Amino acid sequence: MNFRRPMVASYARTVRTLPTQSWFPKSRSCWTPVWPKYPPRPRSTTGAKLLRRPLVPPGRIRNSKQSSPDALHTAGTSYAKKCSLARSAHPPHLGARLLAADRNGALSVTGVIDVVVDTEANFAGIVARDPFVLDASLEKLAPRWSAEKDGAEDLQDFMNSVHLQQTESFEHELVEEGSGNTSSEEEIRTISAEFRTSMAAHAAMEPRAAVADVGPDKAEIWCGTQDPYFVRARIAALLGRRRADIVIHPQRMGGAFGGRVACGAAEQATRLSAMVGRPVRVQWDREAEFRNSYMQPPFAHRVSAEVNAAGTLTRWMQDFVSAPITTGPVSALGDGMSQFIAAGIDWFSADTGTARGAEHPYSAAIQRIRYSDIRTDLPFGPWRGLGAGPNTFVTESVMDELAEAVDMDPVAFRLHNLASGHDRLAHVLKRVAKLSGWAGRASQEASTGAQGVACGIYKGMTYVAAVAQIEALHAQREIRVRKVWCVQDCGCVVNPDQVRAMIMGNIVWGCGMALKEELTLDGTSVRQDNFDTYEIMRNDACPDVEIELVPSEEPPAGAGEAALVSIAPAITNAVHAATGNRIRRLPIRSEDVFI
Template sequence: MSAVLTRRGVLQLSGAGLTVALFAGCALPVIPKRPAPNLDDALGWIRHEAGRYTLWLPRVEMGQGVLTALKQIACAELGVGWDAVDVKLPGTGDIARVKATVGSDSMKDFVLPLAQACALLREAVACGGFASADDPPPALRWPTADRPDLRRPPLEQGEAIVTGRPLFVADVRRPGMVFGRVLYAPQSPEFASSPRAFDEAAARAQPGFVALVRDDLLEQGQALGLGIVATTPGALDRIERALAVQWQAEEIKADWRELLDIDTRLASDPRLTHAVHDDTVPQAGAWDVDLRFDIPPAAHAAMEPRAAVAEFAPDGRLQLWVGSQDVFYQRDVVAKRLGLDDDQITVHSHRVGGAFGGKTICTVELEAAVLARAAGRPVKVQWTRAQEFAQGFHRAPSSHRVRVRLKDGRLQHWWHGFVSAHILFTNAAMPPWMQAVSRFVGDAGVARGAKLPYRAAVRETRFALQRLPVLAGPWRGLGAGPNHFVTESVIDECARLAGQDPLAFRLAHVEDARLARVLRRVAQMAGWSEGSRLGLACGIYKDMSYAAVVAEVAVAADGAVRVTQMWCAHDCGRVINASQVRAQCEGNLVWGLGMVLVEALRFDGGNVAATSFADSPIPRWGDIPALHIDLVDTGEPPTGAGETAIVAAGAAIANAIRAAGGTRVLSLPYRPAPDGRRNNAGL
């Protein structure tokens, strides 16, 4: 039998909740639409036909394991075995618009509507007809001990990954497909550039040449590109060399480091524009702690460079195969730029080989569509690693000044000021005028993690936004990682100044019982004792998930640091799949290690100079310490796990360096001085 459920009522879809004054002459870019999921949507995710169920996954699978976790929910609520449900990654033609896969929201926002929809479908199939979607849904059956098969199910697509079956957009092959690339000036697209001269005859003479494409849509920021199409990827390399493009480029006007200097900003603007804590801390008088921290840009470093395949039908309809965190946004942007209606474009979703916020905007997808239209053939565009560094956006750099006064061993005055590049209003997608508007409303991505989770008599935390020559935007956890790194480093220093154990100092100030719980648990795991030469940090992610981390480091005679062990107590509410949550915790701990000790995106002046992982390294297997994870689950509703441990991972390592006799890490990544002294020098 076939059961299709509907629910009465009109679905109200809203955009991003942003109101923007559109000035004359200012073109409004496409704004992502991110509706909150509900039961109406979920009824279209799960279907039954001929005795089998199909789950159209309302999330993008990018290594976080959501394919497996949401299939667990479906199997539990449907009351069927693992093999009775097929899971598919939907395109824009398969389900209604869903929110982009961002913010660790998959379990928090999607579990309940999916479970309710599956419960209704279960009743419909059982009674041989339709259940009323207006009635309260049946009782939900969470994966529990009475379903051993759902406690540790096989990893969905796991066998396909191991055997090399096609899962990623780079695996897509279309009849007659050719390959494309868009060349840009070797500088930031924040400054105007365009091709000035090139050897077209030499390019056309290369074997495999298909087309040279000049189109005003091949632009990124203020950079106008030049498209090439060839029969093979190798031919693209030959054609690019033969073209020998000479670029007309605007001179870079300022260095991002100078623009971000917190002390320079405070000299001209002592009361920064945006408030997280809006108390007023008296500035007159001495400070017990006065520290500056500088966080540089960092690459997303996804293993899979972004790619897209575009194919036009004779009737002008376009199919796009993408590896994106938001397939509906890709449709919206490409439709607007090419002058097509939404129903003329179908975007197909694929598994993504890592994204971390970096595959949220439209880049390679539009390039592929423009080149396919010009060539009259299906075109695949896949960025090189060098393009990922040069043309992608990076972690927003920030500069912080934190000042604290203590009284009787307790926090009295907490003042934290910082200046950061925009994150949600990324300059990779937003023109300068629109970022200027955003400066009046703030940027929640920049503010994330800046809220102090500790008691203080007076708390003042303020920040300012600065557009930079460097492309900056959403990066795993947004501001949570850098901001928690700063606050947890300062709290650790306050404990030392007060002559108190860092654990006891935190517990005496902590405001949230769940945060105190993970602190106590990780201390127990690590065998914490007063005077321990370990590093401790903790935090709350998006006011919903909790983590505490202890790190142990070994410091060599020359000052080099190696992390030997890390412990993490993690509370993201109800745990659906323990193995996957642990894997997310491990990834965050390694991320913290990379942040503090390894990752350094190389620059030449204001331009990204890195072209490979040799120029912008990431942690290797030999860098990874023993990792111990404990999942604290006391039955609260599920919340995010994908980015939670970011709030503590980096700071725990920095605090361990301090505990082991090193200096306070104030600039990232930590580097020992050439003469062997331990210092806090970064890039």
């Protein structure tokens, strides 16, 4: 292939290189990796069955578009860091429209090759040979944007599940079993509560980047994406070409967590490459990641549940509201066709990502679970586990409170109320209690340190239970998670080390969900745009972890997101055991704990 030297487009305010995402080979032969033929590394098989034969033997990978791990450490990978840079103007707030920009002013800066201004596409970009002229050229571009809307959408009103209950206007019914009221002769304890979880960012360590080379007959895109077929379809539509003429070369992502389904950087690079007739690289910086990516939507739940004196769950009524998640990125892309497609999807189907994890594993004679997935102008989409994290947090919080209402041990209460057919969930719950030396609630009263338990089933195939040990530091008004025990049954485990690593990541992510992570809006502007304002778990705050994988002959199931569902509720239940205060919203706020 005669390869033209690529230009680079970037969203970076300062020039940065992305050494693990931005490589770009000089010739097609560079794309075929040569894997070292070292013998298989012995792996621990404790608690899991291991398949000895590797799924992809070394040396037999064909047509790979990624460089080998060995090449990354031996300078065997080619990079695009010497390419010229370009930059696009960012909307100052969500929903802003480009009104005008001074193209001639930006072109007057020495080193600028071309400037693209397309108000219909809401796009303006600068291509240059010298990355150090980008700040000056962007200042000269002086883009003008539409004003922020007055009375920007109030998320509190959007998340008003009480109003939806009063008007009986929930869109979807997940469960409807039994009818009427429980027997008046029974002694019934009732729990009614509202729960909320916040918006969250993906906060990947590596901001996204893409290289596009749009030629007369073929367009090639190098980018990190979780769905190259979706990106190919978007690029084909953008260029008005056949999908067969678009080639996507998936690269390492440097973190995704649901945030790399769509790839805005790839689309922006494609626009610039098509207009300037040269290969172009777009590189986002941290602020662009936070301000221009879709987010985990907030959730609002309202639950009323009843239990009799024997500790049997008799009634469960749950309503919740959030936004579409699985189809969220379609509308988040922002063009008219995307909005049209999203409206059609909403008309014909419910968003299963929003409902994930809402159907709990417990039995109740009378049960109803309803929800609404309301599409808004805000860019919402998949975040690790989709709705499973927020929804399981609610279920496991209510179950813990019901156990306390009838003075039962939380583990015993869950086991007593599990629906039939959930033997694997019962097993991981018993195992995590034994592994953690579960002490029960009675022995934890009036203590600054305590344990909490939670469990769940992810996508109907992976069973997980966790115990969290926390310490309430009253002087600092802070909750510290000291240790987490986790037992997971994901069927036959092919690679135990990798599964444990994924569980560990889920544990840390679940701690962040419970303690730290929150996106907020100022009107329609995202307040948090870097790690100084958007908090994630730091090394010194992460707990010790102990993980057990259940030996199984069942088919392998998912492990990448499963453990997340049990971590946050285990932590909040431990907070209650330590302080007596129930947590109704995430992340945990000091005013909800240290009253």
